[in-house]
Each structure stands twice: as structure tokens, then as C-alpha cells.
Amino acid sequence: MADVTFWGTGRRKTAVAQVRLKKGSGKILVNNRAFENYFPVSLMQKIITQPLVVTETLGKFDVFAKISGGGSSGQAGAFRHGIARALVGFNGDLRKALRQTGLLTRDPRMRERKKYGLKRARKRPQYSKR
Numbered sequence: 001m002a003d004v005t006f007w008g009t010g011r012r013k014t015a016v017a018q019v020r021l022k023k024g025s026g027k028i029l030v031n032n033r034a035f036e037n038y039f040p041v042s043l044m045q046k047i048i049t050q051p052l053v054v055t056e057t058l059g060k061f062d063v064f065a066k067i068s069g070g071g072s073s074g075q076a077g078a079f080r081h082g083i084a085r086a087l088v089g090f091n092g093d094l095r096k097a098l099r100q101t102g103l104l105t106r107d108p109r110m111r112e113r114k115k116y117g118l119k120r121a122r123k124r125p126q127y128s129k130r
Contacts, residue, residue, distance in 0.1 A: 006089040010082025012107050015070030019082030021090060024062030030079070031067060044076040051084040051103050055094045077107060 003022070010017040028035035028048075039045055052058040063083060067075045084103040088095050098104050112121035119125060 006086045008082040008084065008086030008089060010078040010080065010085060012077030012081060013070045013074035013110060015067060015074035015078040017065050017067045017075065017078035017082040019079065019086050020064045021061045021083070021086040022064070023060065026059035026061065028063040028065075030065045035063075039072065039076060041072070044072060047076045048079050048083070050080055050101070051087055051098060054097055054101050054103065055087055057087065057094075061090075081106060 006021040008019045008021070010019060030038040035048065036045065039048065049058060052061070052063075065079055065082065067079060069075075070078070080103065084098045088098065088104065095104070114121055117125075
């Protein structure tokens with residue numbers, strides 16, 4: 001099977017990542033940029049490579065991602081989720097290891113909407129007695 005790709009869609013907050021895994025040398029591209037340039041913070045890089053480290057496949061796949069929406073933290077989480085899902089598509093036996101470390105679970109936490117009469121979702125204007 002030459003040139004077989006595995007797809008995974010990851011989501012976190014409002015960010016969506018479409019991840020494509022392909023057997024290769026281990027390069028990671030995000031929106032056609034090197035992933036070290038797109039995510040310069042080392043913590044984000046560690047979060048993103050976590051599924052590859054857990055399954056011991058770091059350096060065996062080329063990873064390509066299109067990420068849109070959200071901020072850097074949400075995008076990193078979505079990227080991680082997409083990589084984990086694509087790895088399960090590659091090999092179903094990796095599901096147990098990824099599930100145990102919580103990498104296949106979609107983080108449901110979203111920003112709460114702003115309510116009228118308030119400054120933010122829950123912050124109230126200062127109370128004035130007189």
C-alpha cells in the first residue's frame with residue numbers, strides 16, 4: 001500500500017483541525033507552515049506530539065493539518081485530537097493506549113455566552129446601595 005493517508009478531525013473550543021497522516025520521515029506541517037513556527041511555545045509542541053509519543057510512532061508519519069478557528073490553545077488541542085483519531089484509523093490496536101491517556105475524548109468545555117445586563121457571562125456590574 002503505497003501513499004496511503006489516514007484522516008482525523010479534531011475539535012477543541014471553537015477550533016477545528018483536519019489532520020492527514022502519511023507514512024514518512026516525521027515532518028509536521030500546519031497550514032503549509034512548519035509546526036515549530038506555527039506553535040512556537042514548547043508546551044504547545046509537547047501537547048501536539050503527545051499522541052505520537054504515547055503510541056511510539058513519533059518520526060514514522062508525516063503530519064499535515066489545516067486548522068481554523070479559535071486561539072492557539074484551542075488549535076493545539078484540536079490538532080492533538082485529530083492526530084489521535086487519525087492514528088486509530090491507521091491501527092485500531094492503538095485505540096486502547098490513546099483512550100487510557102484521554103486523547104480520544106473530545107473536550108466539551110466551551111466559552112459561555114454573554115448574558116444581557118451583565119458585563120460578561122457571569123460578571124455583574126458593581127452594586128450601588130444608594
